[in-house]
Amino acid sequence: MFCQILRIVGLLTAALTASSLAYYLFCLWSIHKFLRGMKTADKSVRPTQPVSILKPLRGTDPEMYESFRSHCLQDHPDYELIFGVSDPADPAIELVKRLRQEFPQTEIRLIICHETLGANIKVSNLAQMVREARYETLIVNDGDIRVPPDYLRRVLAPFADSEVGMVTCLYRGVANETLGSRLESLGISTDFCPGVLVARLLEGIKFGLGATLAFRRSDLEAIGGFATIADYIADDYELGKRIAALGRTIELSDVVVETFLPHYTAGSFFAHQLRWARTIRDSRFWGYVGMGITFGLPWAILTLLLARGAAWAWGLLAVTAGMRAAVAIYPAEKVLHDRQAMRLLPLIPLRDITAMIVWLISFAGHSVSWRGDSFQLRNGKLTRRSM
Numbered sequence: 001m002f003c004q005i006l007r008i009v010g011l012l013t014a015a016l017t018a019s020s021l022a023y024y025l026f027c028l029w030s031i032h033k034f035l036r037g038m039k040t041a042d043k044s045v046r047p048t049q050p051v052s053i054l055k056p057l058r059g060t061d062p063e064m065y066e067s068f069r070s071h072c073l074q075d076h077p078d079y080e081l082i083f084g085v086s087d088p089a090d091p092a093i094e095l096v097k098r099l100r101q102e103f104p105q106t107e108i109r110l111i112i113c114h115e116t117l118g119a120n121i122k123v124s125n126l127a128q129m130v131r132e133a134r135y136e137t138l139i140v141n142d143g144d145i146r147v148p149p150d151y152l153r154r155v156l157a158p159f160a161d162s163e164v165g166m167v168t169c170l171y172r173g174v175a176n177e178t179l180g181s182r183l184e185s186l187g188i189s190t191d192f193c194p195g196v197l198v199a200r201l202l203e204g205i206k207f208g209l210g211a212t213l214a215f216r217r218s219d220l221e222a223i224g225g226f227a228t229i230a231d232y233i234a235d236d237y238e239l240g241k242r243i244a245a246l247g248r249t250i251e252l253s254d255v256v257v258e259t260f261l262p263h264y265t266a267g268s269f270f271a272h273q274l275r276w277a278r279t280i281r282d283s284r285f286w287g288y289v290g291m292g293i294t295f296g297l298p299w300a301i302l303t304l305l306l307a308r309g310a311a312w313a314w315g316l317l318a319v320t321a322g323m324r325a326a327v328a329i330y331p332a333e334k335v336l337h338d339r340q341a342m343r344l345l346p347l348i349p350l351r352d353i354t355a356m357i358v359w360l361i362s363f364a365g366h367s368v369s370w371r372g373d374s375f376q377l378r379n380g381k382l383t384r385r386s387m
Contacts, residue, residue, distance in 0.1 A: 013303040020320065050077075055081065062262060065099070072106045076156075084112075086116075093110065118227070120235055124230050130217070137215075168212055172256060175261055189341040195291075205240070273358045277359060297353070324352070329345070
């Protein structure tokens, strides 16, 4: 009886491995289509509309000042930087003051956001910051995002089409020496990026990525403003979804930005991955369930163990490993230009096994930890947990 159960489970894991191979093939096709589209895109558009860049802050992140500086070195004629904090003693304030001293010619403002409009303090701050913004076109990105000098020009170019409601960006994670940081960086380049491009090909982009959210003030007002999403954990997803629901299209820019990852301990890495996983689960539940077919290597390894080292199972593992390597290398090298990911490729099996474990655990609860605060997560909305 036990052997029969093992045989059935082995057939199931083999079927999941085969499904993963089909998914990997679709990833490669999606990446190819994206790259071909970037080659044929019109690069001659040079937008000149003024833009307000909103950067909500809480605490400091690695390489934060250099990330701030990159926004002051743009080859764009007219823009302003608006930083917002909820705590008047936030250490990020000193970095903003230093930035204003170094770049007196750039319009840089700091807003102290006293109101609490929802459980998501970042969005609560944005609702207060946008009141101070001078321009119709808005960009929101996080404090740890570093951008190239042509960032504004390339992000704003798609708005030449009046049907475009939002432009968002892919990003690469810059890892430090901690294992958690390296695993997260690898996941961004070799799993998250292909997943976004698959979604783009299947149904079009219907969401935003927090690395860059560019949109018009009029569209923000049409969905009720930031206050309507101040209790949602996935504010970038909600903002994009609601703008798309207006009948607007969401474009994925050809510019890639960088995020500098923290020095994770084992505990903080797990907490961050679990928060990210439960955020996606609550935002796109059935899509998240479907992520089970993306763990090709773990399924192939389980199949090999259950098949007791049978030759066919070794062959399946070899094919799966080759396809997984292709899905890792192609986007990291050709889309994100992530040289660091190429050096971290030996960590792919560990990264995928860790991701699969987090995926399974994520179904078992609703609590998340975010910048030291604890919340309950229900239907995408946050409720602060009493300590």
